[in-house]
Amino acid sequence: MSRWIVAVGAALVVGVAAGAGHTAQPSSARARVDAMLEAGQLVDAEATARAGGAGLRTALGDVLVLRGRLAAADSAYRAAVASGGPEERGARVGLAELMARRGDRAGAARMAGALIAESARGTAGWSARDQVALGRAYLLVASGDANAVRSALRAFDAATAQEPTLVDAALRASDLFLEKFVAPEAKKGYESVLAVQRGNARATLGLARVMEFLNDGDAIGRAREALKANPSLVAAELFIARLHLEAERGDSAQAAARRALAVDPSAMDAWATLGAVAWLAGDSASWDRARAEAHRLSTSPASFYVTLADAAARQRRYAAAEAFSAQALALDSLSVAALGALGTNRLRAGEIAAGRAQIERAFAIDPFNLWHKNTLDLLDVLDGFRTVDQGRFRFVAPAREADVLLPYLAPLLEEAYADLARRYDYRPAAPIRFEIYDRHADFSVRTVGLTGLGALGVSFGRVLAIDAPSARPPGSFNWGSTSWHELAHTFTLGLSGNRVPRWFSEGVSVLEERRARPGWGAQPTPEYLAALKAKFMRPVSTLNEGFVRPRRPDEVVLSYYHASLVCEWIESEFGAPALPAMLRGWRDGLTTEAVVQRVLRIDLPALDARFDTWVQARFRDRTVSEAPEGDAALEPLLQEVAARERAGDDAGLVAALERLVWVWPYDAGVHVKLAEAAARTGDFARALRERRVVLALGPSDPLGARVELARAMLGAGDRAGARREVLAVLEQAPTFERAQTLLLELRRSAPPEDSR
Amino acid sequence: MRRALSLAAIALAAGLVLAAPLGAQRTHLLVVTGLGGEPRFSEAFARQGAALHTLARTQWRVADSSVVWLAEDPARDPRRIRGRATREAIGAAFLSLSRRVAAGDVLVVILIGHGSGEGPGSRVNVPGADPTAADYAAWLSGFARQTVVFVNAASASGDFVDVLRAPNRVVLTATRTAFERNESIFGEHFVRGLSGAEADADKDGRTTVLEAFAYAVREVARVYEQDQRMLTEHAALSDSTLAARTVFAAAAASDDPRVVALVAERRVLEDSVAALRARKASMPAAAYEDALERLLVAIAEKSEAIRAAGVKP
Missing domain, CATH: 1.10.390 (Neutral Protease; domain 2)
Structure with a gap:
């Protein structure tokens, strides 16, 4: 069965136009807010947005989201929608995203769908920010819809083309590429942002994530650079927290999560990190609090339990990982991460059919997922085992x-x-x-x-x-x-x-x-x-x-x-x-x-x-000038085999050949030699095993190998097996001399009742 | 004597032709080992040439005058190499052999080396100008009444099949097309197949061209698999029916009427095995096995008797 991973699309333009630089002065109050956000000055950004009145309500909502004040953000967005200002579409998608965060997937999809439907009537006159809002809307309905992902990218691309200095579009496109495992495109996008806006924190963090994805370089170091540019970049703290958690540095993970929560108390991933650290440490009080916060923030905090499952699996607590995955899935039956985690943990438990079913569901929802695609391909391979x-x-x-x-x-x-x-x-x-x-x-x-x-x-x-x-x-x-x-x-x-x-x-x-x-x-x-x-x-x-x-x-x-x-x-x-x-x-x-x-x-x-x-x-007194041969060195074993053969030491030869087989079992000549030496020592059971293996290796002379197998069977006392084997050989090659000799031997040495 | 006559009658009734006496078919061999380019190739080509020479003389019992080996460097083995493998020398060798062969003889031509070119211009690199597939086709035109086995074991040899294809002729190439140009290992395995008993799939003591070809194909694939490499050479064969009938070693035979009779009786039994095999699906397994064993034991006893008479069965 062949399975194709869905490509995100043709390499889309995610760069920003040359010449647009961070040295350019913001030309509007919104641009001033953006600059403050990029620098991590959230308090100042909020003040500026509030002072901007109706025209900056969407910006205010964005700032409040970053500060974790979700109810206030909701109000700001609603006000922006009600006033029908220039960023009304951004406010609508902001509201939809808040619904999704609270676990209201249907409400979010409804609101995002309305925006998408509006775009279908034509986007003439839409601003670049409107296009970004459209891309975000598509992502809210992308579950199980590969075309929606492509549409989101097109919208971000259109925004970049329309307003090259709006790096938010290019950054979102790059994030999406990385989320869909297209690291080279993501990297190109982040680098193009950095080429014109040196030190951009989100782009720097993006490169850190690419480094981690490719396992190439100091990802945490790069994320810290992002934090220098924007100390309030919660995503960077969460990224660092996750890497610490994966490296079993609970204290560091906890500290990064707490720094994230200091900026954004609604950061679900931060609570998940704290929950995981607490669970691993057996700290029930902290665990209870983290879990309660997660449930307070969302009616279906699946991602909280997926993080727990990942942490448990990394600690080899596979049964717990499976249980957490199942909890996540119970909260959100469409969560790709939960389906993937549950499927993976079931496969680890040897529950192949059940694991496969979950991974197949996950892949149906997100056909971009390389892990799931690889795993399903592997399961196809296993079918042939x-x-x-x-x-x-x-x-x-x-x-x-x-x-x-x-x-x-x-x-x-x-x-x-x-x-x-x-x-x-x-x-x-x-x-x-x-x-x-x-x-x-x-x-x-x-x-x-x-x-x-x-x-x-x-x-x-x-x-x-x-x-x-x-x-x-x-x-x-x-x-x-x-x-x-x-x-x-x-x-x-x-x-x-x-x-x-x-x-x-x-x-x-x-x-x-x-x-x-x-x-x-x-x-x-x-x-x-x-x-x-x-x-x-x-x-x-x-x-x-x-x-x-x-x-x-x-x-x-x-x-x-x-x-x-x-x-x-x-x-x-x-x-x-x-x-x-x-x-x-x-x-x-x-x-x-x-x-x-x-x-x-x-x-x-x-x-x-x-x-x-x-x-x-x-x-203390031990010196080793050379690395020991190890238990897989072929050359010394081959030399020993040759020496034992020269010495006519069959018992030693058998032992040396056995050791050789544990290193490389595919040389038919070795098995023939072992069979012969074993037979000479009277170890017919071993000789028989070796003859079977020779045959399994597909020898150059299969009929000859089967005659030797029959002879070994006879040696091991299996007359009936030997007869069956030699007859099968002679059935194909009636004049095969060696087989004939054995057949006559069998006949002439048969007990009277066996003679026919 | 009466018994012998009756067995001959059985044989005729079964539609058998008794083995012709030794010497009825003669084999002639022309081996061309081309330019190596590197010592390791030169050595490998010379090794295969020497093996074929030995094989022809000892196992196929080919007369010395009917074994011609032309090589890149005759000084490497002056006793066995007849001359330098130039285009002129190869043409002269064909001419010389055409005067020696009789109708019904087998001519074996084996080219070993590096190949190049396409279509009629396909070639195996030799010192000086390379003879092309078209040249070989012209040289072979004088052997219409013989069975010709032409083996091009070089890389990029595939197009020789279409250029040389003719009635009563088997053409084997190491590659399927002229575009499989990587170093080929077909030749060494084909030669090994001809030399030993491993390739003799039906264990009748005679390795046919088809059996040697199948063996080489299998072993080449095994080497590539073991080395975890993609298979870059796919051998080709022009006429599998003729290849299945053609052997280079003359069949052993005897004038002793007792042996002739034993051989005939054994052939009848072999046919009975074939007939029994055809009924296998319709018989109870135990009955089939018992009947098979009886026949096989009888065949084995005939073989034993033939051997006892001093003839290789």
Whole structure:
């Protein structure tokens, strides 16, 4: 099924005319108000607008909206409409927007529709501000109507063409482009505004948002520049608050949200940020207040709950995220964000059909949404995957990957499950869904909704996903240790009620990788030892920062290993039960400090000090001049295979080839070699597994491979299977000598009752 | 003797033609390895040329005088390379072979190198002036009574198919059109297909041109897939029916009447398998499997007996 994302339209003119500059003096009282607004002088702007009488009532309404005095703004707009002044259309759309903010979607649509209907009778004589008002009106009715979005852009464009110095039109067009994922056009628009109005705060903020969208540069720094130009730019504070919240900097997010509310107490997103911070911290009083404010501001504050859902999901609290999304949707059944959040969280829970239904609804309403489009395309890909229920796991993978990987992966994961369940005294409910992607882009979309994610695996709890080895170049990663790592998250997330901090969950996973097989998991690198020596590594109490706020690009990788050492040390110092006990502490809602106190009987400073002493001592005399080979290095494994072959060491050869398969399982020659070596050691079950995999790989000589499979079946005691297989081969190639030999062998060695 | 006669009668009744004695069909090979341009290509082309030479001499049992290999640099392998792969030398080789071939023989021409041009002007780059597809068409006109297998394993070779297409002639090219100009890997896989048993899809011990072609196509696709590259070469074939009938290795045969009889009996059994397969859908699975096994065991026993008589079945 092909699905096209709707394009916003041809590249529209969003620039402003050269020559129009901020140095030009405002030619009217309205322009003076605009200049004050741009500088963040809201009090002065309000005074000027009030002094301007009837002609500036719409401007007054705009100022009052920015100050969060919505009732007063409503009155000002109504007065402007009643007086029929020059900005009457702007006042009407202002009223419609206020209705929408209060949750009166129908009223807003009615009022916006009237303006649109009026435009249909002709816009001759309409001012540029009227065109901007028309564009805003279209946006109020754009839900499920792609043409309305295009019409809005046309209106903004017409406004810019008519009055190039009215940058509001170009800025709104650029914002719309960015909202619809067309970052390059948005960027061009913001830059063209800045080219003629240097330092324009909204354009600067727009560029910050583009930077964040493209993950390219210091978005917060750029947003702060916008605030320097306009200290009252609430949108900039809210943007900063959101980024802080995403980076788990609750205090900073809270501070930015409070600064936003100081300017505009009606800023829903600010209350949502405060609510999210309070919820994550378990601060019920602040949570109640934020929620009450949200419901006071709107009868259907869906966006408040969507923000909560996003915050919960970022903290891996997926069940809560799903519940918040559902609440949002209950408040506003047409909210694209709520539908998307609910759909995404259901997909994370493995509820594929339900998740798909929500995302499809979201995409029907907003066909510009790239995340939703990508996700639906991915679900189409998943439709072609094979589902295999085996033991405690439900594998979902392309057919070939299933045939090649599951003979190894299924037993490995069963072993991992049994081992982890025993030591953590916890048994996650079956089935655990394990998705395998042979295209990294698909895995990336499954994980974050967009392509470009660097990770190899992800755990949503009882839903795991990894790149198949074929999704990366040979030798890129060890898919066995990666799978073990992700399954360990299932235990740490489940046992802690998804409250385990990231550092601890990653630390346990890396530690468990090392325990799973010799050579698996992270090892000390020269970079790690240098960082340790330079005291760069963070203490345990702030180790989470290394994951969510790395000071340099490699800090995350260093933190993985460091965290695993913390877990290893805790086990060695306090006993193996300490790790599951800590997970239960988080499950009980304790803070990390309280968990440490309860389980380890020390405080955080003591924990920091004791671990630091231990880790420094452990590596004091350790020098590593070269990076360790890691568990995915092909060359040393190939050398070992060759050496074992030369030495005629079949047992060693089998072991080396098994390790090789965990790095690159697609070389039929390796599997043939492994089958032969296994058969020589009498391990016919392994030989049989290998022959099956050879066949799954689509060998150059399929009939020859099937004869070897039949022979392996016979070796493993499956005479009936061997007969069936060899007959199937000879049915196609009756004179195939090797198959004939095996058939005669089968006949002549058959027990009397089997002879026909 | 009576038994042999009766089996021959069975064979005739089944419409079979018994295998002709060894030596009835002769194969002649002309290999042209063109300019490499880079050492890695020169080495690869020479490797394929040498493999074909060895194959012809050892497996196809082609007489030394009927194996002609012309190459970019004869000094690389003076024992086997007959001369420099110039336009003149290639034309002379065709002329020389035309005097040696008999009606019913198989002439195999294999070009390995880099291709260019379009239509009748398509070419494989050799030292000096490049012979074109039109030149090859003219040279081949003297082989109307032979089966000709013409393989252009070079890039941009696709247009050779239309230029050289003729009755009793199979034309294989590494690419579908003249515009697939990237380096081609078809040749090495085609040669490998001819050399080993892997390409022998029906495992009858003889690799047909069609089987080698199908093998090469499959392996080329596999390499591109493994390298995560878009497939930029799509091989083409002019006559799959003739390709399915054509083999280069002479069929082993025996004058021993016991062996002739065994071979005939086995052919009858093989036909019975084919007939049984046709009834498969209408039979209970177990009955089908039992009947199939009986026939296959009988065929295997015939093969065993043929081998015991010192003949490769």
